[in-house]
Amino acid sequence: MAPESPDRAHAVAFTLNGEAVRAHVPARMHLGDLLRESFGLTGVHLGCEHGVCGACTILVDGRAVRACLMLGVQADGATVETVEGLTESGRIRDLQDAFHTRNALQCGYCTPGMLVTATELLNDADAATSREEIRAAIAGNYCRCTGYHAIVDAIAATAEARRDGPKNSRREAAE
Amino acid sequence: MKAPDFAYARPASLDAALALLAEHGEDAVPLAGGQSLVTALNMRLSAPGLLVDLNAIPELAGVSEDEGVVRIGAMTRHRDVGTAALVRERLPLLAAALPHIAHPAIRNRGTIGGSVALADPATEWPACCLAAGATIVVRGPGTERRIAADAFFLGLYTTALEPGEIVTAIEFPVPGDGAVWGFEELSRRHGDYALVGLAATGRRSAVGLSDLRLAFFGVADRPVLARAAAAAIEAGDLTGAQAALADELDPPDDPATRAATRLHLARVVLGRVAGRMRDGTVKEETSHGA
Ligand SMILES: Cc1cc2nc3c(=O)[nH]c(=O)nc-3n(C[C@H](O)[C@H](O)[C@H](O)COP(=O)(O)OP(=O)(O)OC[C@H]3O[C@@H](n4cnc5c(N)ncnc54)[C@H](O)[C@@H]3O)c2cc1C
Ligand code: FES
Ligand code: FES
Numbered sequence: 138m139a140p141e142s143p144d145r146a147h148a149v150a151f152t153l154n155g156e157a158v159r160a161h162v163p164a165r166m167h168l169g170d171l172l173r174e175s176f177g178l179t180g181v182h183l184g185c186e187h188g189v190c191g192a193c194t195i196l197v198d199g200r201a202v203r204a205c206l207m208l209g210v211q212a213d214g215a216t217v218e219t220v221e222g223l224t225e226s227g228r229i230r231d232l233q234d235a236f237h238t239r240n241a242l243q244c245g246y247c248t249p250g251m252l253v254t255a256t257e258l259l260n261d262a263d264a265a266t267s268r269e270e271i272r273a274a275i276a277g278n279y280c281r282c283t284g285y286h287a288i289v290d291a292i293a294a295t296a297e298a299r300r301d302g303p304k305n306s307r308r309e310a311a312e
Numbered sequence: 313m314k315a316p317d318f319a320y321a322r323p324a325s326l327d328a329a330l331a332l333l334a335e336h337g338e339d340a341v342p343l344a345g346g347q348s349l350v351t352a353l354n355m356r357l358s359a360p361g362l363l364v365d366l367n368a369i370p371e372l373a374g375v376s377e378d379e380g381v382v383r384i385g386a387m388t389r390h391r392d393v394g395t396a397a398l399v400r401e402r403l404p405l406l407a408a409a410l411p412h413i414a415h416p417a418i419r420n421r422g423t424i425g426g427s428v429a430l431a432d433p434a435t436e437w438p439a440c441c442l443a444a445g446a447t448i449v450v451r452g453p454g455t456e457r458r459i460a461a462d463a464f465f466l467g468l469y470t471t472a473l474e475p476g477e478i479v480t481a482i483e484f485p486v487p488g489d490g491a492v493w494g495f496e497e498l499s500r501r502h503g504d505y506a507l508v509g510l511a512a513t514g515r516r517s518a519v520g521l522s523d524l525r526l527a528f529f530g531v532a533d534r535p536v537l538a539r540a541a542a543a544a545i546e547a548g549d550l551t552g553a554q555a556a557l558a559d560e561l562d563p564p565d566d567p568a569t570r571a572a573t574r575l576h577l578a579r580v581v582l583g584r585v586a587g588r589m590r591d592g593t594v595k596e597e598t599s600h601g602a
Contacts (some may be wrong), residue, residue, distance in 0.1 A: 140320065140321060140322050141321060141322065141323050141324060141328065142321055143319040143320065143321040143332065143336075143362050144319055144320065144321070145317060145318070145319050145320075147320065163317075164317075164318055164319055164320035164363070165314070165315040165316065165317050165318055165353075167314075167315070167350065167354065170314075186313060186314075186354045187351040187354050187355055188347060188350075188351050188418060191415070191417065194417050200391075200417075200420040200421075201416055201417040201420060202417050202420055202421050203347075203417050203418065203421070205350075205354065206346050206347055206350045206351060206354075206418075206421065207346060207350070207421070208320065208343075208346070208350065208363075210320050210322075211322075211346075211365065211367065213322075254416065254417065257416065258416070272502070273411065273502050273503075274415075274416055276415055276501060276502040276503045277414065277415025277416065277417060277418065277503055278415075
């Protein structure tokens with residue numbers, strides 16, 4: 138049931154990386170902390186906790202969102218996926234391989250957020266995937282190491298391979 | 313940083329939300345997309361006692377058209393505003409503004425009602441509302457008010473909203489025959505708040521532009537309708553219009569961008585937008601460098 142009356146903590150039930158989970162969450166706890174502290178999903182990186190750096194980006198109901206700007210109690214009823222879930226499902230194996238071969242990460246702090254942002258871009262049938270488009274999509278994800286070039290290369294290579302590959306097989310697998 | 317302690321409720325109807333706000337008074341605030349409010353909580357710039365989450369109220373989201381008016385529910389996410397087929401067809405100005413608002417993950421969550429209620433003077437939706445002659449629909453306990461955008465934005469983060477009221481929808485008149493629009497924004501990086509922006513609507517005929525509404529943002533404590541500049545452009549005097557901006561705008565002065573620089577940029581933007589509207593070469597602009 139929705140928490141219709143005010144309280145400082147609420148019970149939530151949601152789908153996390155494909156599994157049904159429950160938790161009792163203080164209202165003030167943001168979703169990034171809930172995922173890290175209650176579920177051990179430390180791939181949700183926290184940089185700024187005010188929406189600017191993008192390190193905490195996850196998928197909620199299939200869309201990229203900032204885990205630091207959603208409350209844990211707002212996950213109730215939602216489908217949440219982190220980089221751990223995306224990795225286990227194999228859906229972004231090609232993207233991860235492209236990051237690896239092109240050296241699109243150094244310290245890796247920004248990488249989970251970059252991968253999730255790119256996942257949404259690549260799944261979005263409407264989105265063109267020119268380099269300019271890719272740069273616009275990752276403009277909200279800071280990387281202090283790579284200079285971005287290799288990241289754009291990796292996303293562009295994945296977009297191209299998916300376009301040329303067996304007709305949309307990966308996108309179908311993703312849905 | 314971490315947010316201070318507060319209580320949270322997620323009512324399932326607008327009436328229940330209004331009742332909670334009424335019961336808890338100024339201690340309670342609505343939570344929409346959270347893309348500004350949760351930021352402020354995490355930085356401890358705000359310490360409300362109760363957040364009333366509007367995300368479970370179905371009647372607040374969605375886009376519809378009725379009798380020459382497009383109605384956009386307050387909880388419609390930025391992304392869904394700009395990509396709705398109805399908006400792309402009827403209100404291309406809004407579709408053109410969308411890519412300038414923050415980043416994909418923030419557009420997926422932030423709402424048009426939240427932006428309008430917050431009234432950050434450097435943001436896109438309030439200026440679009442002003443340019444398009446929109447009406448802000450507001451509900452309080454037992455009352456509904458309909459406030460013209462011209463009378464809604466009163467100052468820095470200040471609107472005509474009373475405590476306990478909720479923005480429920482924004483209504484945009486469907487532009488008629490000969491309608492043209494223009495949009496341009498200059499920012500340091502893609503997705504940053506605007507240094508200077510302009511949202512404009514008008515009518516174009518063989519004799520020139522008329523009914524021009526020029527809504528500037530980032531150049532005062534609120535979005536500003538530049539009436540004298542609009543009149544000068546209608547009279548075919550672009551130079552006069554650019555000069556008139558000195559009296560109409562009140563740009564902030566900060567070490568990174570001087571007021572005089574912003575005024576200059578506003579004149580540049582006006583020249584570009586007015587030129588495109590006059591020549592009928594309006595298209596979606598995506599320039600991000602100053
Ligand atoms: C990194 C970053 C960059 C950004 N860049 C931009 C940008 O370039 N342009 C831009 O426009 N925005 C930008 N934003 C802000 C973003 O668009 C916010 O989503 C928006 O300003 C507020 O909408 P919200 O739905 O998230 O509202 P919230 O954050 O939930 O609420 C904001 C305020 O409005 C009140 N409120 C919300 N909804 C209602 C309602 N229906 N009735 C009454 N009161 C209400 C709340 O109580 C709160 O005081 C940026 C944010 C971040 C984090
Ligand atoms: S930690 Fe969420 S955007 Fe930086
Ligand atoms: S790899 Fe270090 S921040 Fe991007």
